[in-house]
Amino acid sequence: MERYSNVVAHIQSVLPPDTRPSLSRSVIPTIIHCIDGIAQALRTSHQVSLAGTANSFGDDQLNVDVLAERIIRDEIAKCPSIATASSEEEPTERPSRETESAAHSESSEVYTLAFDPLDGSSIIAPNWTVGTIVGIWDGASALHQTPSEKQIAAILGVYGPRTTAIIAIRVPGSTPTCFEVGLGGKDGEATCEIVRSKVELLSPPFKTRYFAPANLRAAAEDEKYMKLVTHYIQQKYTLRYSGGLVPDVVHMLVKGHGIYVSPVTTTSKAKLRRLYELTPIALIMECAGASAVDPVTGKGILEEPVGDCDERGGLICGTADEVSFVLRSFGLQ
Amino acid sequence: MERYSNVVAHIQSVLPPDTRPSLSRSVIPTIIHCIDGIAQALRTSHQVSLAGTANSFGDDQLNVDVLAERIIRDEIAKCPSIATASSEEEPTERPSRETESAAHSESSEVYTLAFDPLDGSSIIAPNWTVGTIVGIWDGASALHQTPSEKQIAAILGVYGPRTTAIIAIRVPGSTPTCFEVGLGGKDGEATCEIVRSKVELLSPPFKTRYFAPANLRAAAEDEKYMKLVTHYIQQKYTLRYSGGLVPDVVHMLVKGHGIYVSPVTTTSKAKLRRLYELTPIALIMECAGASAVDPVTGKGILEEPVGDCDERGGLICGTADEVSFVLRSFGLQ
Structure with missing residues (x-):
C-alpha cells in the first residue's frame, strides 16, 4: 500500500x-x-x-x-x-x-x-x-x-x-x-x-449559520421540534439538508460549524443505527471539537455501550453552543 | 465524436x-x-x-x-x-x-x-x-x-x-x-x-412528497412563505434541499415529483439568473411535464424575454398541482 x-x-x-x-x-x-x-x-x-x-x-x-x-x-x-x-x-x-x-x-x-x-x-x-x-x-x-x-x-x-x-x-x-x-x-x-491535516470546528461568531433539520416530519406532531425549526428560520439560519448523514455531517466539518438535529419523538421512532452510524459519526465529531449527543437522554453518544447490532437512536451534533441550545429547547439542560 | x-x-x-x-x-x-x-x-x-x-x-x-x-x-x-x-x-x-x-x-x-x-x-x-x-x-x-x-x-x-x-x-x-x-x-x-430515454414527472398520489424551500431565510420576514413552509411540515412532506439548483431540480426529475420554491420578497431580492439558470431549468422542467413559474408574476418563466445578461428572478417549479398550490398561497391564482 x-x-x-x-x-x-x-x-x-x-x-x-x-x-x-x-x-x-x-x-x-x-x-x-x-x-x-x-x-x-x-x-x-x-x-x-x-x-x-x-x-x-x-x-x-x-x-x-x-x-x-x-x-x-x-x-x-x-x-x-x-x-x-x-x-x-x-x-x-x-x-x-x-x-x-x-x-x-x-x-x-x-x-x-x-x-x-x-x-x-x-x-x-x-x-x-x-x-x-x-x-x-x-x-x-x-x-x-x-x-x-x-x-x-x-x-x-x-x-x-x-x-x-x-x-x-x-x-x-x-x-x-x-x-x-x-x-x-x-x-x-x-x-x-x-x-x-486538521479538520476542526471553528469558534463563533459566524457570518452564516447552517442548520440541518433531519426527520423534519416529526415536527408536525412535536411542538418542541417545530419551535426549534421556527427559531432557526426566524433567526435566518441557512438551510442545508441533503438527507444523507455523511454529506450532512461533512458539510459542518468542512464549513467549520453548523447544527444537525435528528430528534426522537413519541410518534417518530429512532432511525439511526448506533453501531453503524451514530458511534462512528460521534467519534469524528468529537475529534473535530464538536459535540454529539442523544436527543432523548442528553448524554454523549459515546457514553453508552451498544447493546445489539440493531440498536437505534437520534442525534444532535455540531458546534457545542448550538448543541447546548437544542438540549435546552428539548428540556434536557 | x-x-x-x-x-x-x-x-x-x-x-x-x-x-x-x-x-x-x-x-x-x-x-x-x-x-x-x-x-x-x-x-x-x-x-x-x-x-x-x-x-x-x-x-x-x-x-x-x-x-x-x-x-x-x-x-x-x-x-x-x-x-x-x-x-x-x-x-x-x-x-x-x-x-x-x-x-x-x-x-x-x-x-x-x-x-x-x-x-x-x-x-x-x-x-x-x-x-x-x-x-x-x-x-x-x-x-x-x-x-x-x-x-x-x-x-x-x-x-x-x-x-x-x-x-x-x-x-x-x-x-x-x-x-x-x-x-x-x-x-x-x-x-x-x-x-x-424518457425523463418525466409522474401523476399523484405519491407515497412520499418532497419539498425544497430555497432562500428559506426570506421566510423570517415574509408571512406567506413562512405559512407555506409550515404547511409542508404539518403535512409531513419530506425535506430535500442541498442548496445547489442542479441537484435540487434533478432530485424532482429522478423521483418523478416534488416542489422547489425560491421566492422573491420585499426584503429578499431575486437571486437566480434568468439567462444562465432560470430559462434552461424551466425548459428542462417543461419538457419533463413539470411547471416552472415566476413567483412574482405567476407567469411561466419562458413567457418573458430576457432583457440583459444579469436579469434575475425567483422560481417555483415541480409537479403542476404543487406549483398551483404555491401560486394560490402567494395570492397569484
Missing part, C-alpha cells in the same frame, strides 16, 4: 511512538482503499436498481449497496488484525475471514469493524453525494463496550464530485486527531493526498 | 427527419463532452480555493469555476454552428471564436449558448453534488427573444458519485423530449449510456 505512505506517516506522527503498527500501516489504509474501490464502482453504476434482496432489517437493498458491502468484506479479509466485522447489510458480528491466518495470531493488535457500506440509499438515484461510515474498535467485539474508550478510530468515505475521506483517531495516550484526504489524481492515477 | 453516436441517434429519432444536423451531431455532443471534461477536472481538484478573481457580478470565483468556464469556451470554439456565447462567469454575449470559420458561414444552423459552467459554489468544498447549466437558443442572440420559442434545448450536467446529464429538446414541429445519460464506463472507458 505504497500509495498511502503519506497517510501512514501522518497517523504515526500523531500516535505514541511504535504503537499500533497494524492500525496505521494496514487497517486504516485498507479502509481508504475500500473507499476508493467503492467510488470507482459507483462511478460506473449508471443503472441504480433494487438488488431484489433485503438486508436483515428488512430494508430493500440496491445493487450498489451489495457492491459496496462486497468490496469491504473482500478487502478486510486480507487484513490480519481485523478479527471481527459486522455491517448494516449483514448486522451480526462474525470473524472477518473464514480461517484464521497465522499472521493474525502473531499480531498483538485485534480490531473489530462496524460499518455502513453505503449510507444514503434514497439519494443515490438522483446522483447526490453519498458515503461510507466505518467505526474501528479495540478488541474482538464492539458490543457491550464503552464507545468512548473502545472505539479508537472512525472513517467517513464521501462520494461526490471528488472522492474524499475524513479520518478520526483517538487512542489512549495520544491527542485526538481528525484529518481529510482526497483520493485520485490526474489521468486516473491512484493518489491519496492529505487535503487538510 | 463516435462515443456519442447513441445520443445522436436518439436525438435524430425525436427531431423531424433531416432537420438540424448540427444540433444533433455537433452542438449537443460538444456540451456532453464538456460535462465529461469538467467531471474529470473536478475529480482531481482536491484543493478547492478562490481563484483570486471575481466575475462581472462581483462573486468570488473558485479555481474550479475558472476551470469549467475554460473547458466549455475551448470546446465550443470548435463547434461551427455555435455563433455566440455568454456565461455567468463572462456575462456578455460575444462570438464563440475569434475568427469566423468557413464552416460556420456554410452552416444554416446558428445557435447561441448561455451557460453557468459550475453552479453551486458554496457546496463544492464539502464535496456535495454540483452541476453545469446550459441553454441553447436559435439565432445569434438569446436576449430580447421569447424563450418558449427561441430556446430550443437545455442541458444539465450533474457531478456526483456518477457523472450524468439531463437533456431536453423542444424544437418547433416536434414533440418535446427529455432524457438522461450516464458518462464513463469501467476502467476509465469513455462511454455515454442513455440511462433513461
Whole structure:
C-alpha cells in the first residue's frame, strides 16, 4: 500500500511512538482503499436498481449497496488484525475471514469493524453525494463496550464530485486527531493526498449559520421540534439538508460549524443505527471539537455501550453552543 | 465524436427527419463532452480555493469555476454552428471564436449558448453534488427573444458519485423530449449510456412528497412563505434541499415529483439568473411535464424575454398541482 505512505506517516506522527503498527500501516489504509474501490464502482453504476434482496432489517437493498458491502468484506479479509466485522447489510458480528491466518495470531493488535457500506440509499438515484461510515474498535467485539474508550478510530468515505475521506483517531495516550484526504489524481492515477491535516470546528461568531433539520416530519406532531425549526428560520439560519448523514455531517466539518438535529419523538421512532452510524459519526465529531449527543437522554453518544447490532437512536451534533441550545429547547439542560 | 453516436441517434429519432444536423451531431455532443471534461477536472481538484478573481457580478470565483468556464469556451470554439456565447462567469454575449470559420458561414444552423459552467459554489468544498447549466437558443442572440420559442434545448450536467446529464429538446414541429445519460464506463472507458430515454414527472398520489424551500431565510420576514413552509411540515412532506439548483431540480426529475420554491420578497431580492439558470431549468422542467413559474408574476418563466445578461428572478417549479398550490398561497391564482 505504497500509495498511502503519506497517510501512514501522518497517523504515526500523531500516535505514541511504535504503537499500533497494524492500525496505521494496514487497517486504516485498507479502509481508504475500500473507499476508493467503492467510488470507482459507483462511478460506473449508471443503472441504480433494487438488488431484489433485503438486508436483515428488512430494508430493500440496491445493487450498489451489495457492491459496496462486497468490496469491504473482500478487502478486510486480507487484513490480519481485523478479527471481527459486522455491517448494516449483514448486522451480526462474525470473524472477518473464514480461517484464521497465522499472521493474525502473531499480531498483538485485534480490531473489530462496524460499518455502513453505503449510507444514503434514497439519494443515490438522483446522483447526490453519498458515503461510507466505518467505526474501528479495540478488541474482538464492539458490543457491550464503552464507545468512548473502545472505539479508537472512525472513517467517513464521501462520494461526490471528488472522492474524499475524513479520518478520526483517538487512542489512549495520544491527542485526538481528525484529518481529510482526497483520493485520485490526474489521468486516473491512484493518489491519496492529505487535503487538510486538521479538520476542526471553528469558534463563533459566524457570518452564516447552517442548520440541518433531519426527520423534519416529526415536527408536525412535536411542538418542541417545530419551535426549534421556527427559531432557526426566524433567526435566518441557512438551510442545508441533503438527507444523507455523511454529506450532512461533512458539510459542518468542512464549513467549520453548523447544527444537525435528528430528534426522537413519541410518534417518530429512532432511525439511526448506533453501531453503524451514530458511534462512528460521534467519534469524528468529537475529534473535530464538536459535540454529539442523544436527543432523548442528553448524554454523549459515546457514553453508552451498544447493546445489539440493531440498536437505534437520534442525534444532535455540531458546534457545542448550538448543541447546548437544542438540549435546552428539548428540556434536557 | 463516435462515443456519442447513441445520443445522436436518439436525438435524430425525436427531431423531424433531416432537420438540424448540427444540433444533433455537433452542438449537443460538444456540451456532453464538456460535462465529461469538467467531471474529470473536478475529480482531481482536491484543493478547492478562490481563484483570486471575481466575475462581472462581483462573486468570488473558485479555481474550479475558472476551470469549467475554460473547458466549455475551448470546446465550443470548435463547434461551427455555435455563433455566440455568454456565461455567468463572462456575462456578455460575444462570438464563440475569434475568427469566423468557413464552416460556420456554410452552416444554416446558428445557435447561441448561455451557460453557468459550475453552479453551486458554496457546496463544492464539502464535496456535495454540483452541476453545469446550459441553454441553447436559435439565432445569434438569446436576449430580447421569447424563450418558449427561441430556446430550443437545455442541458444539465450533474457531478456526483456518477457523472450524468439531463437533456431536453423542444424544437418547433416536434414533440418535446427529455432524457438522461450516464458518462464513463469501467476502467476509465469513455462511454455515454442513455440511462433513461424518457425523463418525466409522474401523476399523484405519491407515497412520499418532497419539498425544497430555497432562500428559506426570506421566510423570517415574509408571512406567506413562512405559512407555506409550515404547511409542508404539518403535512409531513419530506425535506430535500442541498442548496445547489442542479441537484435540487434533478432530485424532482429522478423521483418523478416534488416542489422547489425560491421566492422573491420585499426584503429578499431575486437571486437566480434568468439567462444562465432560470430559462434552461424551466425548459428542462417543461419538457419533463413539470411547471416552472415566476413567483412574482405567476407567469411561466419562458413567457418573458430576457432583457440583459444579469436579469434575475425567483422560481417555483415541480409537479403542476404543487406549483398551483404555491401560486394560490402567494395570492397569484
